[in-house]
Amino acid sequence: MVRMMRMLVDQGRRTSHNLRWVRHLSNDTDLKSRLAQLIPEEQARLKDLKTKYGKSSLGDTTVDMAIGGMRGIKGMLWETSLLDADEGIRFRNLSIPECQEKLPTAIPKGEPIPEGLFWLLVTGEIPTKEQASALTQEFKARSKIPGHVFDVLNALPKTAHPMTQLTSAIMALQTESEFAKAYEKGLDKRRYWDPVYEDSLNLIAKLPEIAAYIYRRSYKGGKSIEADSSLDYSANFAHMLGYDDPKFHELMRLYLTIHTDHEGGNVSAHTVHLVGSALSDPYLSVAAGMNGLAGPLHGLANQEVLRWLEDIVAEIGTDVTTEQLRDFIWKTLKSGKVVPGYGHAVLRKTDPRYTCQREFALKHLPNDPMFQMVSKLYEVVPPILLELGKVKNPWPNVDAHSGVLLQYYGLKEANYYTVLFGVSRTMGVLSQLIWDRAFGLPIERPKSMTIEWLENYCQKQATNKIRAMMGMSNTNEHSDGRTGFEFFA
Structure with missing residues (x-):
């Protein structure tokens, strides 16, 4: 009976805590002040969890897990998002549709702005319109970039991959690290989160101009476009890229929101967490994560999808029948290749990030030939992969759709797409890095083994x-x- 009562009390606490994710708790428009209020509460919560359940088993591992990239091993604390095999990603316990419904927007009934999602990721609370707007203004105030960063970029050949340029620029920004300076002087570890917060907001604020500069330098003759202070984070980024279509601004808001976070086990997120655990500052940590994102099995996947779609067009055109698509898919599989954009390491249903992009396309570009091809593939590919019998998840993921949307609005340089992904993902990984330091998480050091x-x-x-x-x-x-x-x- 006593045990049952304790379980009910714990369940009540969890329910009460979860309610915090779906309501506004504060009218304070300063994110850092709100975070400073939340940290002691969350620190106590983590300490209580460790004291009560620190020795509780999370399940056994296998040799397959050790050899197969540690897949499925439960071994990391990641507060900002959780990936469910059936429901997909949940940002602080909110699904993507719930985020679209509840987070602040730039226009009525529009897509959520990433500033609002960042507030949610950092605090666990849905921001008000005023709080999100205050964060927009704070990013603008922090956006000035030191001249030596552009010197570093200009020293690289214009043909350097955009991700190489992005990571080089982030490394050049490391000279501005508040955490590195504070640590050098001697900083109480209980306050590590403070300069990490400062670095995080500074880096997020500067990335759109850096990313736009890379794009204009690589593809538009080097003529950069100045920021527009009247625009929100996403719209201003799109403007500096050279795209002022309001619908593209909406797409950029959606894109930057849904790509921010995908729990902690993916390469870019895990890398930032790992490097940060050594108390490397946010610039060093994010640069390392971006190098992971640049891999073809991670952030470059949307390019692979686009190239594959272009192969279809080159061979059979855009006006294709489902039978022609079936033949092409079987040809791809029999050649030893995979169908890019389908399947996921965790998900077992259609990626909700794919679904929301599909809904955007149905609203804004229903007659686009490439979108119609993507729609036909959605009908044709899953049954074939199920027939193959070797695929756990035959459904499309986020990469199956994003490239087609960007192409439609004129951003056709596929090599650049991962930079967009990187700007977005930085928001998610830095939200967690702030909490890594607030929680005082130790250096990461799993046990490795030899084959013998x-x-x-x-x-x-x-x-x-x-x-x-x-x-x-x-x-x-x-x-x-x-x-x-x-x-x-």
């Missing part, structure tokens, strides 16, 4: 299982895990 150790361990387990079946004691063990009864295995 795994072989010996597995042989020992098999031998002990046979011994148990035979009623024998587990003796005669060697220090390296060998047992002397390895012939049983």
